[in-house]
Amino acid sequence: MDENPNKGSKPQPGSMMGAGIAIGTGAGVALGLVLGNLALGIAMGAGIGVAIGAALDQQSKQKD
Numbered sequence: 001m002d003e004n005p006n007k008g009s010k011p012q013p014g015s016m017m018g019a020g021i022a023i024g025t026g027a028g029v030a031l032g033l034v035l036g037n038l039a040l041g042i043a044m045g046a047g048i049g050v051a052i053g054a055a056l057d058q059q060s061k062q063k064d
Contacts, residue, residue: 016060017053024049 028045032038 016056017050020051020053020056021046021049024052 024045024047025042026045028041028043028048029038030041031045032041035041
């Protein structure tokens, strides 16, 4: 009855980048708490998340 109109569609450009930043920032918060420097942990996590998101975007483009 309620079918998903986006079923089987490709992810939007940059959608993996946002997911990577979100996951990286979450991991960075944990890292920052362990190291005792929350700001540094968040920055490092966001940077790593950007790299992971870019890699996932590239990988999805190559599958096309």
